[in-house]
Amino acid sequence: MAKASRPSKKRRAGRGASSANLSREIVVSTAIDILDREGLDSFGIRSIAKALGVFPTAIYWHVPSRHALIAEVITVILADLVPPRDLPWEEWIKALFVRYRERIRKHPNAAPLIGAQLVSNASVDAALIEGTLAKLCEAGFSGEALVAAYNAVIGGMVGFVTQEFALVSSDKDGSLRDPILRSIATIDASRHPSLAANAAQLVNRAYLLRWENGVSAALDGGFELYADALIAGLAATARRRN
Amino acid sequence: MAKASRPSKKRRAGRGASSANLSREIVVSTAIDILDREGLDSFGIRSIAKALGVFPTAIYWHVPSRHALIAEVITVILADLVPPRDLPWEEWIKALFVRYRERIRKHPNAAPLIGAQLVSNASVDAALIEGTLAKLCEAGFSGEALVAAYNAVIGGMVGFVTQEFALVSSDKDGSLRDPILRSIATIDASRHPSLAANAAQLVNRAYLLRWENGVSAALDGGFELYADALIAGLAATARRRN
């Protein structure tokens, strides 16, 4: 048993290994598959090649580097992100946030890739930039304030969700959970009264006190409040300028 | 010339290589040094060992794993984050955001580590959790809404800044800059009018259109607007509940 250690023809699920007929699209979609099924740790040129039944170096014919592959993956995952144009600006931005979160929820292991090393490749939809700017103009922003509002929206969209779905590397052995539960069990209620009073409803449902990420423990309430508060704040700022 | 390939005693800057006298603190502070000076790519067990003039495996006596080392680094960088307790809640949260950004600005290469794989080690200051909860109670939040508001604040604090200082890997050859400039130069003003009208003030100063990160191209306006809008929105939500 164990692993087949010989170089025998090993057939694989989905598209077979055998005689190779790759393309840029196949490489990218296989990469996303691996990302979804096996996580970020297993995401790499060599594992993608293995899944496709080819040598690692075959990948380089279709994709110039790991970095470029990541950029492609991000582009595919975030395709069709922009909400319909006819929505009022506040609803449009809310929809943008929700749609972004839906995309990440489908491919949560991509969150660190997008969030932390956002490759600003030009392919990232001019439609997203245009749409956001147009809606913020509609809201009354212009000049420097428009730039600021744009950055607040894009940064705000990516930021929260990236945290929510940040990987917490399985934790099968409870090495993440146990210290949290222990420290909660031993809270000094005189020094940390608010924490003590709310510990039960915070545990595994709040940043810094969770051992699962958004996949198994979504922060729906936090996301809603966050998005609505940010948009309401933008609206107030816009009103003040007019 | 080239590199000294013999196992001769090589002395190094700062604390010498020689006869080793490590500690957990020295390992962690050296790790931060390397992170700051040489970037995230050069951040690893082996490079830290090299800087200290010891074998890679010597590190493992003081730190159990790379993951745990990262957790230590984060803890040091975010030490003393919590603002003074006497501030009104809105100012307190603003101060928290500003202080967090200052910490990251000093160690920008740590942003991806914190943002994307926030290791929720219990050592992350109960003071931060307690302070945030206390101020949000002060604002009028309780129960489920308190949990949501807490997550909005923490997620909001980490999220924007992580994006702002996300690494854009040097770009000495202009491979990031050039495509952006090219796509801006060829905007179809009929399809993307808002983008065309504001291109000049957006270039390298806005998400998706920049090739430098917050270190050389800070998004001050965006951060201010973002933080103020979020806090104003929280205040409005709190008022509605009372």
Added chain:
DNA sequence: ACCTGAACACCGTTCAAGT
């Protein structure tokens, strides 16, 4: 044009051995 195959210069981590 597209893939094989060997090789290079790296990783983090384990384990036995030295002192």
Added chain:
DNA sequence: ACCTGAACACCGTTCAAGT
């Protein structure tokens, strides 16, 4: 207790070679 030293099982990437 603390570090050396060899070794293991990996990486991404380059380059020559096959077909």
